[in-house]
Amino acid sequence: MSTETNVNNTPDEEPTCSNLSKNNKKGLLNWLKGHKLSTLRRFVLIAVVVFFLLQFLRVKIAVGSLTGSLAIWFVNLLDVFAYLESIFASKDFGLIALLSALPILVVYLIFGRSFCGWVCPMDYIFHVADRIRKCKIFDFKISPNYGYIIPLVFLAVSFAVGIPVFTNYFSHLTNFFRSLTGAYFFFMDLPVAVDVIIFSFAVIGFLIILELIFPRMWCRLICPVGRVYGLFNKVSRLKLMITDNDLCKGCKACDRACYMGVKVSDYVKNGDKIIRDSNCIFCGRCIEACNTKSKIIKMNLSLK
Amino acid sequence: MEFDRRDFLKLSLTAGAASALSGAISVFDNDANAAANKEGFEPLPNINIGGIIRPPGALPEKEFRAKCISCGVCVNVCHTMKYDTLSIAGLSDLKNFGLPYVKDTRDFPCALCMECLKSCPTGALQPVKKEDVKMGMALIDLSICFGWNGDVCLSCSKACPMGATIFDFYNGEWGNQPMINDKCVGCGLCAKFCPLGGSAIKIITRDEYKKVKDNYLADFKKTMNMTNEERYNLVYGVNLPLIMSRGRIIEREYRD
Ligand code: SF4
Ligand code: SF4
Ligand code: SF4
Ligand code: SF4
Numbered sequence: 001m002s003t004e005t006n007v008n009n010t011p012d013e014e015p016t017c018s019n020l021s022k023n024n025k026k027g028l029l030n031w032l033k034g035h036k037l038s039t040l041r042r043f044v045l046i047a048v049v050v051f052f053l054l055q056f057l058r059v060k061i062a063v064g065s066l067t068g069s070l071a072i073w074f075v076n077l078l079d080v081f082a083y084l085e086s087i088f089a090s091k092d093f094g095l096i097a098l099l100s101a102l103p104i105l106v107v108y109l110i111f112g113r114s115f116c117g118w119v120c121p122m123d124y125i126f127h128v129a130d131r132i133r134k135c136k137i138f139d140f141k142i143s144p145n146y147g148y149i150i151p152l153v154f155l156a157v158s159f160a161v162g163i164p165v166f167t168n169y170f171s172h173l174t175n176f177f178r179s180l181t182g183a184y185f186f187f188m189d190l191p192v193a194v195d196v197i198i199f200s201f202a203v204i205g206f207l208i209i210l211e212l213i214f215p216r217m218w219c220r221l222i223c224p225v226g227r228v229y230g231l232f233n234k235v236s237r238l239k240l241m242i243t244d245n246d247l248c249k250g251c252k253a254c255d256r257a258c259y260m261g262v263k264v265s266d267y268v269k270n271g272d273k274i275i276r277d278s279n280c281i282f283c284g285r286c287i288e289a290c291n292t293k294s295k296i297i298k299m300n301l302s303l304k
Numbered sequence: 305m306e307f308d309r310r311d312f313l314k315l316s317l318t319a320g321a322a323s324a325l326s327g328a329i330s331v332f333d334n335d336a337n338a339a340a341n342k343e344g345f346e347p348l349p350n351i352n353i354g355g356i357i358r359p360p361g362a363l364p365e366k367e368f369r370a371k372c373i374s375c376g377v378c379v380n381v382c383h384t385m386k387y388d389t390l391s392i393a394g395l396s397d398l399k400n401f402g403l404p405y406v407k408d409t410r411d412f413p414c415a416l417c418m419e420c421l422k423s424c425p426t427g428a429l430q431p432v433k434k435e436d437v438k439m440g441m442a443l444i445d446l447s448i449c450f451g452w453n454g455d456v457c458l459s460c461s462k463a464c465p466m467g468a469t470i471f472d473f474y475n476g477e478w479g480n481q482p483m484i485n486d487k488c489v490g491c492g493l494c495a496k497f498c499p500l501g502g503s504a505i506k507i508i509t510r511d512e513y514k515k516v517k518d519n520y521l522a523d524f525k526k527t528m529n530m531t532n533e534e535r536y537n538l539v540y541g542v543n544l545p546l547i548m549s550r551g552r553i554i555e556r557e558y559r560d
Binding site: 055 | 366367369370371372373374375376377379380381383384385386388391392393394395396399401402403407408411412423424425426427430
């Protein structure tokens with residue numbers, strides 16, 4: 001098929017980290033053309049982080065962190081897993097918390113797990129970490145379904161000790177934004193404990209080291225926030241569709257491009273028309289990687 | 305050369321990993337109320353703060369810890385309001401880690417703008433009316449307060465957002481003798497604006513107040529019922545030297 005563009009990995013190439021980012025060398029403009037979704041994704045992420053940084057200039061577009069925030073001056077938002085932990089820890093239904101979590105619930109009923117690919121700052125941090133790692137792509141042996149244990153364990157522990165354990169101590173989101181706030185307060189001479197800053201940076205540092213050893217293990221297996229959002233993928237309005245299964249060349253470029261270890265090509269081979277994988281973060285890398293000219297994988301947002 | 309610990313930490317954080325380590329060591333002397341407990345300089349040294357002063361509208365301690373997810377909205381909202389009252393608690397008390405608290409009202413009192421509790425997404429801070437806020441309780445140290453030692457000073461009552469409902473004055477020849485009653489919300493504005501060096505007012509938790517209330521009121525009654533001579537000896541013999549040693553402070557900075 002010489003008419004097909006060869007923007008991406010050829011099937012026989014060894015899937016290593018270095019040839020995943022090889023396309024960059026072909027010029028920025030070409031890269032942008034082939035990576036519209038990735039570019040858009042970066043813009044969304046940067047916009048979100050910039051909005052959160054604006055809180056230090058006293059602009060309340062996004063205040064707090066991605067676990068709980070105040071958006072556009074008056075809307076309270078609460079992450080769904082943080083809500084669950086909070087009600088488990090307090091053994092109280094929590095009307096205020098529910099009202100804050102509802103808008104987020106609606107967003108995930110529409111967009112599924114896209115938070116992980118489009119908004120979560122760890123996605124970009126991990127992406128940068130991936131670039132300095134010279135290694136084979138980590139082939140995942142443990143089924144991501146074991147990941148369901150982790151949110152359950154954290155909910156049980158939260159219930160037992162009466163503190164939202166994951167969100168308070170270990171959450172990448174809490175610690176990312178806490179380290180920003182802490183560092184800013186520190187340099188502005190505002191009251192802040194130094195150990196808060198050190199702890200928060202340490203957690204992020206630990207996750208980066210984890211990423212260097214086991215790429216995306218955090219996202220695929222451990223992160224309870226993503227796991228809970230993954231459940232929404234089964235019903236979300238946003239989904240991946242396969243337009244023409246027969247056009248697939250079996251090159252598995254999509255599988256290799258996928259951060260999350262989704263076996264996209266298996267869905268194509270099985271004749272599925274729709275991919276509702278709980279690990280899909282709607283990053284669109286499989287679409288960009290697809291070697292068919294018309295891109296048989298499509299992102300689809302519709303009411304049906 | 306005097307080396308301020310804060311400057312030192314700032315330097316070390318900028319200097320990078322090696323000196324950041326020395327910052328990590330100082331973690332262990334980072335007490336939540338370090339500033340307030342600066343030895344010999346705080347009012348009522350015999351009375352403990354008794355825990356942690358939470359933001360206004362906070363649920364009782366246990367429920368608060370269960371609900372709060374450490375999202376930092378309240379802390380940052382307080383910053384956007386330019387009050388900077390709230391801080392994030394450190395590792396010294398693990399149960400408390402990451403939760404918001406009022407570090408030292410002598411530096412940053414709560415202005416009762418009521419923004420943080422409106423913004424809390426979890427309901428750990430409940431929306432309440434200003435009058436119903438119960439962050440803590442302000443106690444005047446009678447031994448160093450100007451108003452109790454032959455002077456007339458209205459600074460605290462003028463700073464208090466609740467004003468007349470909270471302050472009682474026992475005017476006499478030993479001063480205008482202010483007292484704070486139970487309606488105090490604990491915002492700490494009085495402590496901030498007390499002109500005495502180190503402030504003559506201490507904010508303690510409501511729980512602690514329940515414990516020390518009787519003793520404190522007994523002290524108050526004793527001072528009120530003193531004979532003129534006893535009072536003279538107390539004021540000139542004990543209290544004024546204390547006051548002189550602290551001085552009047554116009555530019556205040558109690559943070560360490
Ligand atoms: S399946 Fe595609 S969109 Fe989903 S995570 Fe993998 S590469 Fe991204
Ligand atoms: S009421 Fe206002 S000043 Fe007081 S802690 Fe909350 S945000 Fe800060
Ligand atoms: S806004 Fe509420 S949940 Fe968030 S840190 Fe403050 S008290 Fe906790
Ligand atoms: S007495 Fe002090 S702490 Fe109490 S409400 Fe008035 S200013 Fe606030």
